[in-house]
Amino acid sequence: MVMTFPNILTLLRICAVPFFAIAVWYGRTAEACLLFAAAGMTDLLDGWIARRFNQRSTVGAVLDPAADKLLMTTAFVMLAFPRETYAVRIPAWVSILAISRDVIISLVALVAYERLDPSKFMPSLLGKATTFVELVAISVALLFNHLGPRPWYRFLVPWVFYLIAAMVVASGIHYFFRATHASSEPA
Known part of the structure; x- marks a missing residue:
């Protein structure tokens, strides 16, 4: 396994998640904002470096989305907890929808990986837009x-x-139809 610079940035993002959760839990809002922004920047940077300098890797293809899901899930869970000191909290039902969609998409991709061409499970424009809106909202x-x-x-x-x-609902339905369409195509 070769560790590329983008993979190191992704690992740093994964390592930042517990510190982000701790900052949110203890009401350290400035630190939570800073950690979330830094994690978002590493996500943009690792993808750009991987494409620009041809440092794409199998490890990165697995780690990057896993790091994104870990950060987003942590943010949705931590910001759904009722806290008197917070002016804004994410409604639990929104967190449940977002996390459920990510888990279902990940499971379908994992199950279908052996049977289908992985390129058919690339993120769609709607999926990327949903993730962007989630990031902005958080x-x-x-x-x-x-x-x-x-x-x-x-x-x-x-x-x-x-x-x-x-x-979340629209992109979940879209991924479902993409997966069922891809699985019905002859190999």
Whole structure:
């Protein structure tokens, strides 16, 4: 196994997850924002370096999405806990939808990996857009929690979570149809 620089960045992102969770748990909002932003930057950077300098690897193809799922799942779980000190928390039902979609997609990809061409399970544009909206919403929630309560949060924030839920359901259905279509194609 060859360790590339993008793989090292991905491992750093994985190592940051427990520290992010600790910061959120103890209400260290500035640190949580910083760690989440740094993790997001390593995600962008590792992908860019891998493509730009031809450092793609099998390890990276597995580690990168796993690191993303770990970070996102941790953020959804930690920000769904009721906390008096937080101005914004992610509704549990939104967290459950987002995590369930990721688990189901991962399971389908794992089961189908042996039977189907892995290139058919590349992330779709809708899946990438959903992940982007989730990242932005989590970042905004972290930032708003750092800034403290504002009256206008109650008008804006619920719509962001409805958008996430709609995109999660739509992309989950889309991946389901892609998987069933791919499995019905002759080999």
